[in-house]
Amino acid sequence: MQEGESFAELALPLFDSLYNFACWLAQDRVEAEDLVQETYAKALGGFRSFEPGTNFRAWIFRILRNTFLNSRTGLAATRTVALEEDEGNEAAFARVTEETPESILLKQMNQGAVRDAIEKLPIPFREVLLLADMEEMAYREIAETLGIPAGTVMSRLARARKLLRENLREKVVRT
Amino acid sequence: MACEAWRDKLDAFVDGELSPNAQQEFDAHLRGCASCAKDIASRMQLKTAVKRAAALRYAPSVEFRRKIEKEALPRKRNPRAVLIWAPAFAAAAVLLLVVVWMARRPAVTPEMAMLGEVVDMHVTALASANPVDVVSTDQHTVKPWFEGKLPFAVNLPDLTNSPFTLLGGRVAYLDQTPGAGLLFQYRKHQLSVFIFQERAEWAKMSAKETPQRHASFWVETWSASGLRYFVVGDTSDANVEQLANLMKGAAGAE
Numbered sequence: 541m542q543e544g545e546s547f548a549e550l551a552l553p554l555f556d557s558l559y560n561f562a563c564w565l566a567q568d569r570v571e572a573e574d575l576v577q578e579t580y581a582k583a584l585g586g587f588r589s590f591e592p593g594t595n596f597r598a599w600i601f602r603i604l605r606n607t608f609l610n611s612r613t614g615l616a617a618t619r620t621v622a623l624e625e626d627e628g629n630e631a632a633f634a635r636v637t638e639e640t641p642e643s644i645l646l647k648q649m650n651q652g653a654v655r656d657a658i659e660k661l662p663i664p665f666r667e668v669l670l671l672a673d674m675e676e677m678a679y680r681e682i683a684e685t686l687g688i689p690a691g692t693v694m695s696r697l698a699r700a701r702k703l704l705r706e707n708l709r710e711k712v713v714r715t
Numbered sequence: 716m717a718c719e720a721w722r723d724k725l726d727a728f729v730d731g732e733l734s735p736n737a738q739q740e741f742d743a744h745l746r747g748c749a750s751c752a753k754d755i756a757s758r759m760q761l762k763t764a765v766k767r768a769a770a771l772r773y774a775p776s777v778e779f780r781r782k783i784e785k786e787a788l789p790r791k792r793n794p795r796a797v798l799i800w801a802p803a804f805a806a807a808a809v810l811l812l813v814v815v816w817m818a819r820r821p822a823v824t825p826e827m828a829m830l831g832e833v834v835d836m837h838v839t840a841l842a843s844a845n846p847v848d849v850v851s852t853d854q855h856t857v858k859p860w861f862e863g864k865l866p867f868a869v870n871l872p873d874l875t876n877s878p879f880t881l882l883g884g885r886v887a888y889l890d891q892t893p894g895a896g897l898l899f900q901y902r903k904h905q906l907s908v909f910i911f912q913e914r915a916e917w918a919k920m921s922a923k924e925t926p927q928r929h930a931s932f933w934v935e936t937w938s939a940s941g942l943r944y945f946v947v948g949d950t951s952d953a954n955v956e957q958l959a960n961l962m963k964g965a966a967g968a969e
């Protein structure tokens with residue numbers, strides 16, 4: 541390993557993303573700070589076990605995410621979610637109906653509405669959606685971060701997007 | 716391949732997860748299939764909307780940033796740093812790192828967001844049943860059509876000896892600001908040109924005088940005489956550049 545790949549050089553550029561992701565998961569700034577701090581402490585402590593040349597971003601996001609899942613908020617948030625991965629692939633991949641394309645939906649609402657709809661997603665769907673769309677991680681990288689097979693990433697992402705569309709539609713109907 | 720075969724690959728296409736071959740095949744299918752093209756367009760819009768809404772939503776405080784910096788850059792606790800760097804060098808390197816880090820741009824640059832939006836406009840036009848409001852291959856019909864609709868004149872190139880055909884134009888909107896949307900044909904492909912009044916935040920953008928890859932499209936953008944031009948196409952970077960050069964010629968001729 542070269543000095544160019546020191547812990548700080550790898551980890552500090554991810555600080556903003558990690559903090560943002562922590563806030564999205566915890567929905568609380570104080571808790572997010574604790575999560576990020578704990579993540580950096582764990583990552584620094586375990587840096588020797590990180591294999592140079594492998595995906596550092598997936599590694600440290602995974603630490604953050606597991607730290608969150610083991611926190612009180614994380615345990616409470618995930619206890620109630622039944623994942624049912626195999627349920628209704630057909631439904632998950634259902635096409636957008638032509639009457640209400642996202643273009644119309646998205647034009648009718650502001651960023652705040654999209655944020656609310658994301659916040660409403662249960663954690664397993666929120667995290668996979670944010671890693672794919674916000675962090676623009678490849679499926680392989682998401683699989684590594686979440687510790688699930690790539691096929692599960694795809695089906696979970698499809699369900700996350702479907703739920704998001706439903707949340708958005710509900711908003712349009714209500715307003 | 717029929718639509719059915721692509722149905723479960725829509726997300727993978729939007730996420731750029733198909734193999735180059737499959738991506739190409741799907742591209743070809745999209746050109747002939749309005750239904751899949753519309754679906755893809757709406758999925759791209761949703762993906763972009765999520766990114767815009769979620770990225771940089773929460774920014775850490777300066778105090779917290781400092782705190783983590785201190786903890787992530789321990790001078791004594793990190794044996795690697797102590798072993799490799801002489802203390803003075805380490806201090807200088809750390810300082811440089813912090814400066815670079817503080818100055819670094821956010822993960823989603825305004826430029827990326829904007830190019831994404833431009834690609835969206837092109838995809839939406841392709842997916843639309845009526846991609847243009849003035850249908851004409853004649854620049855002398857399309858140019859005056861924009862008069863009174865836009866706060867600037869739209870100059871169109873003479874395409875007589877070029878491989879491009881003008882299909883028409885419409886008023887395009889970027890953040891509620893009107894601009895010109897032009898559609899061109901090249902063999903079986905369509906390319907868009909968008910023209911808006913230049914904005915301060917765009918002027919700071921690095922010049923993209925050669926086409927850049929964005930999603931599965933090529934985009935070239937430049938600024939001239941207070942106007943911002945975008946050329947978008949999925950054919951090849953050479954085509955996009957060729958059309959860009961024709962547009963530059965037309966603007967310069969005025």
Ligand SMILES: [Zn+2]
Nearest residue numbers: 718748750751
């Ligand atoms: Zn199709």
